[in-house]
Amino acid sequence: MSVPLLGQMMDAPLLLSALLTHAKDYHGDTEVVSRTVEGGIHRYTYADAAQRSRQLANALKRIGVGMGDRVGTLAWNGYRHFELYYAVSGSGAVMHTVNPRLFPEQVAWIINDAEDSVLCFDLTFAPLVEAIAPKCPTVKHWVAMTDRAHMPAIKLPNLLCYEDWVEAESDEYEWPQFDEKAACTLCYTSGTTGNPKGVLYSHRSMMIHTMSGAVPDVFNLSARDCVLPVVPMFHVNAWAVPYAAPMVGAKLVFPGAALDGASLHELFESEGVTFSAGVPTVWQGLLQHLQANKLKVSTLKRCVIGGSACPPALMKTFEQDYGVKIHHAWGMTEMSPLGTFNQLKNKHLKLSAEQQFAIETKQGRPPFGVQLKIVDADGRSLPRDGHAFGDLLVKGYWIVDRYFKGDKSPLQDGWFPTGDVGTLDSDGYLQITDRSKDVIKSGGEWISSIDLENVACAHPGVAQAAVIGVHHPKWDERPLLVVVKKPGEEVDRDALLAIFPDRVAKWWIPDDVVFVSELPMTATGKISKLRLREQLKDHRLPGV
Ligand code: AMP
Numbered sequence: 001m002s003v004p005l006l007g008q009m010m011d012a013p014l015l016l017s018a019l020l021t022h023a024k025d026y027h028g029d030t031e032v033v034s035r036t037v038e039g040g041i042h043r044y045t046y047a048d049a050a051q052r053s054r055q056l057a058n059a060l061k062r063i064g065v066g067m068g069d070r071v072g073t074l075a076w077n078g079y080r081h082f083e084l085y086y087a088v089s090g091s092g093a094v095m096h097t098v099n100p101r102l103f104p105e106q107v108a109w110i111i112n113d114a115e116d117s118v119l120c121f122d123l124t125f126a127p128l129v130e131a132i133a134p135k136c137p138t139v140k141h142w143v144a145m146t147d148r149a150h151m152p153a154i155k156l157p158n159l160l161c162y163e164d165w166v167e168a169e170s171d172e173y174e175w176p177q178f179d180e181k182a183a184c185t186l187c188y189t190s191g192t193t194g195n196p197k198g199v200l201y202s203h204r205s206m207m208i209h210t211m212s213g214a215v216p217d218v219f220n221l222s223a224r225d226c227v228l229p230v231v232p233m234f235h236v237n238a239w240a241v242p243y244a245a246p247m248v249g250a251k252l253v254f255p256g257a258a259l260d261g262a263s264l265h266e267l268f269e270s271e272g273v274t275f276s277a278g279v280p281t282v283w284q285g286l287l288q289h290l291q292a293n294k295l296k297v298s299t300l301k302r303c304v305i306g307g308s309a310c311p312p313a314l315m316k317t318f319e320q321d322y323g324v325k326i327h328h329a330w331g332m333t334e335m336s337p338l339g340t341f342n343q344l345k346n347k348h349l350k351l352s353a354e355q356q357f358a359i360e361t362k363q364g365r366p367p368f369g370v371q372l373k374i375v376d377a378d379g380r381s382l383p384r385d386g387h388a389f390g391d392l393l394v395k396g397y398w399i400v401d402r403y404f405k406g407d408k409s410p411l412q413d414g415w416f417p418t419g420d421v422g423t424l425d426s427d428g429y430l431q432i433t434d435r436s437k438d439v440i441k442s443g444g445e446w447i448s449s450i451d452l453e454n455v456a457c458a459h460p461g462v463a464q465a466a467v468i469g470v471h472h473p474k475w476d477e478r479p480l481l482v483v484v485k486k487p488g489e490e491v492d493r494d495a496l497l498a499i500f501p502d503r504v505a506k507w508w509i510p511d512d513v514v515f516v517s518e519l520p521m522t523a524t525g526k527i528s529k530l531r532l533r534e535q536l537k538d539h540r541l542p543g544v
Contacts, residue, residue, distance in 0.1 A: 013180035014207035017090030019246045021175065024050035027223060027249030033271055034078040035256035035263070037122045038150050042079055046246060049083060052166060054173035056087035059165045063141050065118060067092035067178070070186060072116035072139070074100045074107070074125040077233045077254040080145045080162060084120060085233070085242050089184040089203070090175050096186040097234040100125050101523035102196075108132040110188050110196055111139065113405065120145050120162065124257055126152035133157075180204040186404060187236055189333045190524050198404030199333050201237070209336045209398035210243040212369045217343045219275070219304065223249035226271060226299070230259060230278030231307070235524050236337040239277055239304070250275075261289025265297070272299045279307035279525040283314060283326075284464065288486070290322065297322050304329050304341070308526045309432060309450040311457035311465075312361040330363035330432060334400040334416060340364035340372070340430045361454075365428040370396040373415065374424055386425035389433050389446070392418045421446075438529050440469035440479050447479055447508050449529075455503045456481055461491030466519055466527045467510060470539055478541055481510040482532060484519060511541045 012018075023030070028047035036042050065071060071088045073096070075081040088095040096114045098107055107128065111119065112135070119136070120143040121129045129142060133156055142156045147163040184203045188196035214221045219241075221227065227250045229241035237243070245252045253271045255264060264286055267273065283305060289295070303318070306329035315326040331337030342364030348356055366372050374382045374390040382388040393415035400416060402409045410416060421439055422432040433439065433448040440447040449467040456465035464484040469477035485491055493513040500509040520531035 013177060013203065015090070015175070015177065015180060015203045016184055016206060016243060017086060017175035019207075019210070019243055020046070020050050020053060020086045020090070023246035023249060027246070030223070030249055030251055032079055032082065032252045032254070034254040035258055035267060036078060037076060037124055037256055038146060044079065046249075049079065049086075051171045053083045053086040053090065054171045054175075055166050055169040056083050057091040057173045057175075058169035058171075060087060060091055060093065060118070062169070063118065063160075065091070065093050068183065069093045069118075070096045070114045070116045072096045072098050072111055072114060072119040073234065074098050074119065074121040074129065075145055075233065076122055076124070076257045077229060077238060078122070078145075078256050079254060080120075081122075081233050082242055082252075082254070083166075092176055092178055092182060094183045094186050094200070097237070099188070099190075099232075099234045099523050100128060104128060104132050106196065108135040110198075111136045113188075113195075114186055114198060117141070118143060122146075122257075123150060123152055126154050130154040130156060180207070185237060187234075187333050190522055190526075197406065199336075199400050200404045201336055201398070205336060205398040206237070206240065206243065208369060209338060210240050210247055212367045212397075213240050213338050213341075214244045214248055215367065218338070218341045218367050219244060219277075220302065220343075221245065221248045221250050221275065225250040225274045226253060227251065228253040228255060228264075228267065228271070228273045228276045230255060230264065230276055230282050235307075236331070236333050239306070239331070239337055241277060259285075261286040265289060265295060268297055268300050274299055275302050275304075276300065277304045277306075280305055280310050280314060281464075281521070281525050283310075283318070287314065287317060288463070297324060300324050302327065306330055306337075306363075307524065309363075309453070310361075311454050312357070313454070313458040315361065316357070328361065328363055330420075330430060332418060332420075334418075335370070335394060335396075336398040338367065338398070339370055339394060339418075340366050342429070345427065359429060362425075362429045362431040363422070364430065366396075366430075369398065370394060372424060372428070372430060374422060379412070382424075384424040384426050384428070386423055386429075386431070389421055389423045391436060392420045392422050392430070392432075394418055435529075438468070440467070440477050442469070442472075442477055442479070442507065443475045445507075449479065451504060452479055452481065452500075452508065452510060455500055456483060456496065459491060459496060459499055461486055461489035462496070463487075464519055464527070466529065466532055468529055468533050468536065470533075470536060470541060472511075472541060472544060479508070479510040480536065480539060480541065481513045482519065482536065483513060483515050484517065485515060511543075512539070514539065 023046035229238040318324040328342040331339040452467040472478040520528040
């Protein structure tokens with residue numbers, strides 16, 4: 001067998017600790033600002049964060065955390081969580097961010113599955129931790145992420161105070177060099193069916209993901225930006241923003257637990273935020289606050305919205321009324337999460353605003369590093385014509401190969417089946433039609449719930465909309481529209497259904513409308529169609 005001629009360049013593993021070292025060396029005075037759980041604003045620099053992360057790495061070593069050991073967190077976006085991101089992964093241990101919005105039994109299940117040896121928590125979650133501790137035998141140390149003055153009055157074995165623990169250590173610490181394929185982080189999927197599944201990212205995969213995610217056609221991040229990730233650090237690494245911001249030297253602002261419109265707006269304005277990222281419900285909350293109080297945003301320029309489909313009406317309002325460009329993105333826990341990002345191409349610049357908008361409402365195209373294909377029920381590739389829709393499969397540098405402790409690979413011929421259904425056009429833009437289990441199957445044909453929700457959200461009286469399939473004796477399933485009205489708005493069933501005929505095929509029009517005061521949400525801020533279907537399973541459609 002012939003052997004390639006090896007290049008003669010320096011060989012250094014791609015390790016996440018290098019990102020923070022770079023930020024310290026070249027952006028040392030750039031600020032990291034956090035709204036804290038204890039109250040008030042904490043402010044320091046990348047140089048400070050790097051120093052404290054080295055102290056924390058020593059602290060972890062002192063309590064016996066070694067290579068590959070899992071350190072769990074139940075925490076909001078804040079500077080201590082950021083220090084853990086680097087100290088844990090940088091020292092060769094595995095950062096395991098647990099979603100505190102899950103049910104306590106699920107939280108305990110996940111901690112046990114991951115076999116976390118240390119669990120660090122924000123004060124908000126002290127009662128949760130106290131309740132689950134007896135069920136988590138692998139956890140040897142519990143760390144309250146606060147100072148001595150705010151220590152919670154809870155009974156836990158081996159409870160440490162984060163500030164005492166870190167401040168007792170020296171900052172003399174050399175980040176170890178090890179195999180870049182080593183695991184850095186562990187996140188669990190939301191798991192709407194069965195138990196959640198762990199996705200174990202490697203330093204290499206996360207580093208390549210971060211570099212590809214910062215480029216102009218994706219997050220477009222630079223040292224002139226001030227970035228506020230609303231997406232939680234417990235949800236797929238806050239879409240890698242805590243890695244990308246130090247890489248480019250952007251100012252970083254953490255919102256803590258206050259994710260309502262008023263708190264976010266205040267922080268955007270006081271810190272001069274230029275770029276932010278989050279799920280649609282967060283932006284709907286912000287928009288309602290801006291509209292109700294006749295406010296403007298003065299520095300915010302760009303937002304990425306993903307996690308679930310972004311209603312076009314929301315994108316349009318932000319751009320036209322507030323001058324904020326919304327970029328639609330799609331991804332999943334199994335993809336670290338970046339799958340696609342929406343930016344126009346050069347050839348699109350000469351199109352009309354309306355034509356451009358039609359492209360921008362799609363989920364976007366893959367950055368270098370991700371490949372997409374859609375297939376029919378027999379696994380045959382479908383054309384990239386923007387019309388044919390099928391099961392979406394992905395492949396790439398930062399996509400799961402197998403689940404944590406999983407004995408069977410989920411891949412099909414080297415491709416990961418996403419469980420999403422969509423179309424691809426000739427330029428590679430993806431449009432998600434549905435999660436495959438949410439597609440409405442009517443008379444053997446498929447109806448996209450997302451398309452119908454987008455039409456409903458364009459009605460001025462609609463705050464939120466969800467469409468589910470309900471049983472129909474003749475058609476198998478028919479669409480039912482479930483709506484939360486905007487406060488103070490009057491809209492009835494017939495007025496709402498009247499907007500559909502011009503926008504979708506006649507047989508797609510929902511058979512009925514139900515008004516509710518709120519929609520059930522998942523732990524990651526998405527509308528839970530599973531629970532909605534359960535709630536409305538006895539709904540009788542008109543004429544049935
Ligand atoms: P998670 O692993 O919790 O991040 O969930 C991933 C799933 O969220 C995907 O498989 C999609 O079903 C959904 N999703 C993420 N982004 C979008 C988007 N922009 N539009 C529609 N669905 C999305």
